[in-house]
Amino acid sequence: MDDIKEKSDFIREIIRQYLNNENEEKDNSERSAKTKKIHTRFPPEPNGYLHIGHAKSICLNFGLASEFGGKCNLRFDDTNPTKEEQEYVDSIKEDIKWLGFDWDSREFYASDYFNRLYEFALILIKKGKAYVCDLSSDEIREFRGTLKEPGRESPYRNRSIDENLRLFEEMRLGRYPDGSKVLRAKIDMSSPNLNMRDPIMYRILRRSHHRTKDKWCIYPTYDWAHGQSDSIEGITHSICTLEFEDHRPLYDWFIEQLEIHHPRQIEFARLNLTYTVMSKRMLLMLVEEKHVSGWDDPRMPTISGMRRRGYPPEAIRNFCSQIGVAKADSTVDFAFLEYIIRENLNKNALRAMAILNPLKVIIDNYPEDLSEELTAINNPEDDSAGTRKVPFSKVIYIEKEDFMEEPPGKFYRLAPGREVRLRYAYFIKCESVVKDDKGNILEVHCTYDPQTKGGDAPDGRKVKATLHWVSEKHSIPAEVRLYNHLFAVENPYKTEEGGDFKDNLNPDSLKVLKDCRLEPSLLNVKPGDIYQFERIGYFCVDIGSTKEKIIFNRTVTLKDEWAKIKKSV
RNA sequence: UGGGGAGUCGCCAAGUGGUAAGGCAACGGGUUUUGGUCCCGUCACUGCGAAGGUUCGAAUCCUUCCUCCCCAGCCA
Numbered sequence: 341m342d343d344i345k346e347k348s349d350f351i352r353e354i355i356r357q358y359l360n361n362e363n364e365e366k367d368n369s370e371r372s373a374k375t376k377k378i379h380t381r382f383p384p385e386p387n388g389y390l391h392i393g394h395a396k397s398i399c400l401n402f403g404l405a406s407e408f409g410g411k412c413n414l415r416f417d418d419t420n421p422t423k424e425e426q427e428y429v430d431s432i433k434e435d436i437k438w439l440g441f442d443w444d445s446r447e448f449y450a451s452d453y454f455n456r457l458y459e460f461a462l463i464l465i466k467k468g469k470a471y472v473c474d475l476s477s478d479e480i481r482e483f484r485g486t487l488k489e490p491g492r493e494s495p496y497r498n499r500s501i502d503e504n505l506r507l508f509e510e511m512r513l514g515r516y517p518d519g520s521k522v523l524r525a526k527i528d529m530s531s532p533n534l535n536m537r538d539p540i541m542y543r544i545l546r547r548s549h550h551r552t553k554d555k556w557c558i559y560p561t562y563d564w565a566h567g568q569s570d571s572i573e574g575i576t577h578s579i580c581t582l583e584f585e586d587h588r589p590l591y592d593w594f595i596e597q598l599e600i601h602h603p604r605q606i607e608f609a610r611l612n613l614t615y616t617v618m619s620k621r622m623l624l625m626l627v628e629e630k631h632v633s634g635w636d637d638p639r640m641p642t643i644s645g646m647r648r649r650g651y652p653p654e655a656i657r658n659f660c661s662q663i664g665v666a667k668a669d670s671t672v673d674f675a676f677l678e679y680i681i682r683e684n685l686n687k688n689a690l691r692a693m694a695i696l697n698p699l700k701v702i703i704d705n706y707p708e709d710l711s712e713e714l715t716a717i718n719n720p721e722d723d724s725a726g727t728r729k730v731p732f733s734k735v736i737y738i739e740k741e742d743f744m745e746e747p748p749g750k751f752y753r754l755a756p757g758r759e760v761r762l763r764y765a766y767f768i769k770c771e772s773v774v775k776d777d778k779g780n781i782l783e784v785h786c787t788y789d790p791q792t793k794g795g796d797a798p799d800g801r802k803v804k805a806t807l808h809w810v811s812e813k814h815s816i817p818a819e820v821r822l823y824n825h826l827f828a829v830e831n832p833y834k835t836e837e838g839g840d841f842k843d844n845l846n847p848d849s850l851k852v853l854k855d856c857r858l859e860p861s862l863l864n865v866k867p868g869d870i871y872q873f874e875r876i877g878y879f880c881v882d883i884g885s886t887k888e889k890i891i892f893n894r895t896v897t898l899k900d901e902w903a904k905i906k907k908s909v
Numbered sequence: 910u911g912g913g914g915a916g917u918c919g920c921c922a923a924g925u926g927g928u929a930a931g932g933c934a935a936c937g938g939g940u941u942u943u944g945g946u947c948c949c950g951u952c953a954c955u956g957c958g959a960a961g962g963u964u965c966g967a968a969u970c971c972u973u974c975c976u977c978c979c980c981a982g983c984c985a
Contacts, residue, residue, distance in 0.1 A: 482984085582914065901945090
């Protein structure tokens with residue numbers, strides 16, 4: 341979809357081998373490569389909003405399916421009614437669609453399989469491979485042993501099959517209080533892999549489920565539900581993150597006991613980004629404690645936050661494909677994300693002129709009542725975007741940053757006695773400065789050269805800088821929100837003793853500018869529209885923006901050579 | 910110190926026994942009516958976590974060691 345060249349990574353390698361029938365058992369090799377299809381799935385839990393880390397998984401799973409001519413399901417892993425909500429289901433679907441992926445009619449839920457799972461559990465009990473355990477959660481933990489010491493067997497481990505069948509049935513019927521009993525797999529309490537020490541399959545939980553409502557009072561655990569759900573759906577490649585690597589033996593065990601379709605699980609390293617956190621638990625905390633305005637706050641690494649911030653879905657897809665897939669833990673530099681965003685927006689965003697911090701400039705020799713329409717290019721990277729007219733008059737605004745009374749050597753914008761170009765307009769020369777009692781610059785007086793209309797001098801003289809501007813009387817007001825990193829440090833998890841990741845929140849992550857002035861062509865912008873404000877950055881019209889009150893969010897700045905020079909001086 | 914993973918440039922990441930891709934960042938230069946874009950150049954000079962070994966030849970194979978991540982939820 342986005343990349344021309346064929347991608348290659350260890351997962352695609354495995355899939356190509358699978359499709360070529362390499363390393364396969366005899367009976368499978370009968371199936372021709374032509375009829376062999378892959379089937380993946382994206383399995384979110386609806387307990388929060390999707391973030392850029394999920395985008396990596398979505399791009400991988402849906403991308404693999406489309407590259408290799410297979411299918412990808414959307415399956416909600418909704419096995420824990422205490423945390424899951426319909427709101428999250430809705431947001432997840434919206435975000436995946438917005439990212440540009442389609443699950444057709446294959447929208448599934450682990451809860452669709454509650455009956456099947458119950459039947460599967462019965463099979464295990466009948467095989468003597470699962471039992472009802474009356475130990476409390478504390479006792480279970482105690483009996484589990486530690487990383488170094490083996491666990492001990494539960495005193496309920498050797499109940500008869502009939503008793504287990506009866507008890508499990510009664511659990512389902514609601515005869516026992518929450519937490520009083522669980523169904524456990526009977527595997528090996530001395531396994532060095534803690535996941536194999538008789539893991540819990542069902543717990544009693546009287547909580548209404550967002551889909552099955554009050555039908556069940558026992559719910560399967562993720563470990564019990566996940567692998568079987570993949571199997572039921574005929575998933576060929578179950579792609580998940582690294583932390584599930586040592587759950588794989590358990591999933592294999594369940595599948596083998598049940599003698600059902602066996603998907604191949606492949607684990608990859610989850611995405612980390614500098615200057616942010618990527619855990620739904622922590623993001624939820626930021627939302628609930630109002631450190632941000634919501635899940636879609638433009639500072640959030642959520643898909644909805646990035647959408648509101650102005651990151652195009654195509655750019656996010658490119659990002660996900662360019663960071664690659666591997667098994668080594670990694671933290672991608674936020675600057676790389678910004679590079680991808682700029683790369684995309686530079687090609688696509690229309691240009692406009694906007695003044696964030698207005699400084700009044702009066703052109704003394706320009707006629708009082710005259711105004712001219714000057715021609716401006718909409719996108720120098722795309723001729724088809726055409727041109728527009730921008731009004732010019734005697735009083736204009738320029739950026740405060742673009743004028744210095746006593747400029748250092750490397751500053752080559754406007755200064756007393758100096759001539760610069762106003763983009764698409766004229767050369768102007770600074771003649772004087774008007775200040776208040778405190779020395780604040782109120783206005784700058786200039787003269788213009790009528791010969792330089794459009795921006796070129798007939799005598800061939802050059803200027804070192806071109807400034808953007810808006811005509812005072814034609815300009816329209818706007819609010820502009822400047823966003824910076826949510827966290828002040830690259831790794832927010834690193835805190836002082838007893839500290840909290842929130843201690844690292846960046847106090848300057850949002851700066852609201854209320855007195856900005858825009859060129860009049862921006863009067864009818866709609867939420868979601870994206871522009872490059874020339875010489876400043878890319879800005880996206882906020883969802884809360886109206887014609888009466890226009891609000892722009894800064895998506896990302898332009899690269900700024902001058903900022904670097906300034907810093908180094 | 911049990912088990913499972915991982916270590917290639919500041920950050921991602923190719924490489925799968927034949928002599929270290931690429932991108933980002935950084936730095937230098939050119940073009941430019943955006944100090945943007947674009948273009949050019951520099952950036953792992955026996956070095957691929959370390960030390961040994963096998964080999965004509967090793968980032969790739971073997972041995973030992975070191976470092977980092979994950980696992981003791983009735984979360985996912």
